Amino acid sequence: MTAAPTIAIVGSAGTYGRWLRGFFERRMGLRVLGHDPGDPASDTPEALLEQADVLLFATPIRQTPQVVGDYVRRSGGREAGRLWLDITSIKQAPTEAMLRSRAEVAGLHPMTAPPKAPTLKGRVVVVCESRLDRWRPWLQALLDALEGEYVYADAERHDRMMALVQAMVHASHLAQAGVLGEYAGGLGGLDAIMPFRSASFELDAAIAARILSLNPAIYEEIQFGNPHVAGMLDRLLAQLSELRGLVRQGDDAARARFRERFLHSREAFGAQALEEGSYAYERVGYLLADLVTRRYASVHLPEDRAGSLRALLHVFERHGVSLESIHSSRTPAGEVHFRIGFVRGTEPAALSTALTEIAGTGLGHVLEAG
Ligand SMILES: NC(=O)c1ccc[n+]([C@@H]2O[C@H](COP(=O)([O-])OP(=O)(O)OC[C@H]3O[C@@H](n4cnc5c(N)ncnc54)[C@H](O)[C@@H]3O)[C@@H](O)[C@H]2O)c1
Ligand SMILES: O=C(O)C(=O)C[C@]1(C(=O)O)C=C[C@@H](O)C=C1
Structure with a gap:
């Protein structure tokens, strides 16, 4: 060693x-x-x-x-x-x-x-x-x-967990992608459906898109190469078959059974997981809402020092530009950049002057603005 x-x-x-x-x-x-x-x-x-x-x-x-x-x-x-x-x-x-x-x-x-x-x-x-x-x-x-x-x-427990954490998630999203493809002829493709989105639909479509964009060999092997997957798929299919049967049956007894069988998964989740999951969902919902802001700028602050974000915000303040949201993430090189959304009605000229000043003084690199 x-x-x-x-x-x-x-x-x-x-x-x-x-x-x-x-x-x-x-x-x-x-x-x-x-x-x-x-x-x-x-x-x-x-x-x-x-x-x-x-x-x-x-x-x-x-x-x-x-x-x-x-x-x-x-x-x-x-x-x-x-x-x-x-x-x-x-x-x-x-x-x-x-x-x-x-x-x-x-x-x-x-x-x-x-x-x-x-x-x-x-x-x-x-x-x-x-x-x-x-x-x-x-x-x-x-x-x-x-x-x-x-x-x-250990390796065995890892593979059992992955049958749920990966194979189940991938299988259900690939099935969703397949269903969306089948409906595309009648309703239009994803482009036509997306304007009607909920945050849940947007997230699920994003997951399906992610799976379909990455290395297909990985997704194939996660289904086919793990001996615990076939049993998980049996259960997934049984749940969906039962739901379909109840919906086709359609009477009060079927509804009662639906509430008992499906909505009572609440107990399996547990109160804490429900609360945390629901809160996580709300936070992602806010993030998605912020990302559709019409006016925004992505700015990298080259000087990694205390006070540089305050200096940046001060420029917007001086030009009377109000912020609606601010999120940070990283470029491939690992540099932090801020995506800033501006309130509706922001004066384009004031925003442009502020961004020119930020770039001109070297305070920040404006990577993208819209
Ligand atoms: N990409 C991901 O999202 C991800 C996430 C977690 C774990 N992994 C795991 O990482 C591993 C690699 O995934 P990846 O996405 O980098 O795949 P990849 O296909 O991009 O890379 C695999 C590389 O292995 C090379 N290779 C094939 N046979 C070889 C051999 N005999 N000797 C040396 N190199 C050989 C290939 O030429 C290829 O460049 C996989 O086992 C995958 O499960 C991938
Ligand atoms: O797209 C991602 O970033 C992933 O998380 C990829 C993902 C997954 O979908 O579970 C795929 C394969 C790896 O084993 C790990 C993670």
Whole structure:
């Protein structure tokens, strides 16, 4: 074990492999090697096994157990005393494959696509500590640097949870996307439906859109590669079939059964989860409402110092421009920027003068305005 280990990423040209290289190099100051058949300039598997202290698999879910098996064979015992990690979305098979090595082993599962931020701050990461000894303190240092929110489980429990947290959510949104597609002919596409949206519809459509925009192989494997998914789908289908049966039946008895069977899930959620969930929903609702504000500007404050936001707000105040909302987020490079919404009736000339002054004095970079 060394305090500044050399890291090797298997799958270094992939979406997460690239993000992780940036993280290890820039945030942790570590030397990073990587192999990926998609990048002919990448290092060889032999170089990884010869030089790296920590080997991290960021390869496609379906291939990962075989890829790990291949590295176990090539390594031939050299991995003893080193650390092997993976970030696969399904844990049991990759973990079993890594445990066939002599390395220390831990599985990580970031519950997010690589963010447009330098760390996983605020994002959940599942940690499967499979065989840890001398690498435990370094793994903790890695988790601290990643700034995630950690939950611990063994690989089997992880996969059972993912049948609900991922496979159920993806399956129901893919089904919604399919239904919307079938109705598109009669009602018009999503464009025609969206003006009628509730916040719930907007969020569900956003989730479906997200699933359909990311790597299809991941979503396929989350359904097909987890042995706990088929049972979950049976239950999901049974719930929907029962609901359909009751709606078709349509009488008071069916309504009573509906209230009893479906609305009483309240008890399963519990009072606290209901309160917190409903509050979270309201907050997201406000955010969505703010994002449709007609007049807005996105501003990056290059000087990361106390008082720079106050100076920015002061410019708007001097030009008589009133704010309706202000939200902060990050650019891909990790820079904070503020999205500011302005009240209806904002004088375009006053807003334009304020934004020109902000850019001209170097107080802020105006990234976007509308
Ligand atoms: N992208 C996400 O949202 C996300 C989130 C959490 C976890 N993960 C997990 O991360 C892993 C990688 O996902 P991704 O989105 O980066 O996928 P990706 O397809 O973008 O990247 C995978 C990379 O692995 C490479 N590869 C394939 N076979 C290889 C081999 N034998 N040796 C070396 N490299 C090989 C591919 O060429 C590709 O560049 C998956 O296991 C996935 O479940 C992804
Ligand atoms: O789109 C996102 O950011 C995701 O959260 C992706 C998502 C998910 O949908 O659950 C997909 C696969 C990964 O295993 C983790 C998270």
